[in-house]
Amino acid sequence: MASSLIPAGDFRTSYAVDTTIFPTVTSRNFAIAGVVLCALAPFALNDYWMSMLIAIGIYGIAALGLNVLLGFTGQISIGHAAFFLFGAFTSAYLSSKMGVPAFFAIPLSGLVTALVGLIFGLPAARLKGLYLAIATLAAQYILLDFFARAEWFSGGSVPASAEPFSIFGYTFTGDHQYFYVVLAYVVVSFLLVTNMMRTRDGRALIAVRDHYLSAEIMGINLTYYRTLSFGIAAFFAGIGGALYAHYQLVVSYEGFGIERSVLFLAMVIIGGLGSVMGTLMGTAFVVLLPEAMEWLSAALRGGVIDQTLGLKNNITFVREIAIGVIIIAFLVFEPDGLAHRWHQIKAYWKFYPFSH
């Protein structure tokens, strides 16, 4: 499919050229331009928009981990928010109680969360599908219960505090500065996963998803890869959580229940299962949709529609319903996710005005 988008005359003369991340030079330049544009964003956007971009970045990294698990390996987890929170608490603990600088605490908490993910991923060696979903649900509840009880670690009912991010004595304060930390992590994370997916272990994960019996015949150890994908998913959840901790500077376990885990699933499914870039699109969609609905309902308030229907304060409920309806409509009309739609739009322009 992707090969059809390579322009005429673009002949690959070496295997190295044929294995680049971006199929054409133009697409690579566009991606670089995108990153540069993001880097310039703090000069143009206000605090509100910066906080939106930071949220997309932080949740995007965590969702990327979930996409490795769900999209690429075909294993479900409904405990992703708990791993996210575990990373946040770990980084807060390391930075405020152990005196580890945030610079080291973030990757460190990613690793610790990965270890926890490996432990909770062990049932994956035996369980599949709905049974595995229930097993991961246990991770959600066990971890959340742990946060509520382990006061030495999470502060219990008192939110844990985290130190601000700083390197070489320079502290990143405020949305405009912290954005660069998040941007760096987003670029690195997405590059790492893209690379992994085009090498041996990435292919092995997809092989386990597509046909585990023949994967085993090809010499792939199913237990190893099924557990490994849980570790990778938890690693990125932990990184995302740690970034969240040093952004908010306080971490509380409230608001990280199962509904947050489901939201992570929504990001991955809406973005496109098994699509690295789609993850970011899906995250942006899920983060921005409630905001967009908020603006819409604010615009509606006191307007003609509001008065004729007599909505008044019920407008907030209309907003919630609209979000639900849009997600359902999305899944019905675009089950392959935003990444697929994006690809089709590209193909449309490429072949315009000939649609075939």
Added chain:
Amino acid sequence: MDDALDVRQVSLRFGGVRALTDVSFSIREGELFSIIGPNGAGKTSIVNCISGRYHPSEGKLFYRGQDITGLPTNARAALGIGRTFQNLALFHHMSVLDNIMVGRHHLLKNNFLTGSLYWLTGARKEELEHRRKVEEIIDFLDLQPVRKATAGTLSYGLRKRVELARAMALEPKLILLDEPMAGMNLEEKEDMARYIVDLNEEYGMTVVMIEHDMGVVMDISHRVVVLDFGKKIAEGDPAAVLADPHVKRAYLGEEDEALSDPDDVPPAMEASA
């Protein structure tokens, strides 16, 4: 020298169902060996035992003198046992190229860490080296036009060929082909038969093939074993096996007075070669 494969009194039971009963045969190094028999005879069961999908209830399997009866399935690829499946078992959402690259899993050394750091760890270099090997296989099987196509979108005949390519990619010494020509037209069958002969003669692989097309089996096999109801009823060179009255009865259902007692199966005919 040890045989490429030695199957010793293998039995396989699923509850009360006896899929295989006391099957023994051995395959010599460099042989093109066919397993034939009517439907449900246990052909795929024995191949599954060899490739590790099933573990025999009784009996032992020796691969080049090594006991592989209890070896994990995924450990057999590194020993040099590859196979294709009767029902297509490709990785449907992957490109043909990636499917074949999965076959090189046990030959590649990069892992999720070194792979993620693609440019820094030599993973890129390694991937490109193996790409070269994969391209050789693509050339051999004429898969160039579909290299980048998603495996799930290909026609049946092509998918069978991709599966063969994937099995070849792990550089097996013993390759098990489960009905490589099922559902193919004459031209595709002829191509596949040539590929199989080349695998055996050019690449020096020991080939074990399950096939229903008697014409192909008789033409290219060195030796044949015949299974019926999970038992071996004949073994030997193709012509002799075809002339065997037990084989005739299994296939055609002939009533033969002399053979009325099914337990009274004579010892297998040995190859005259």
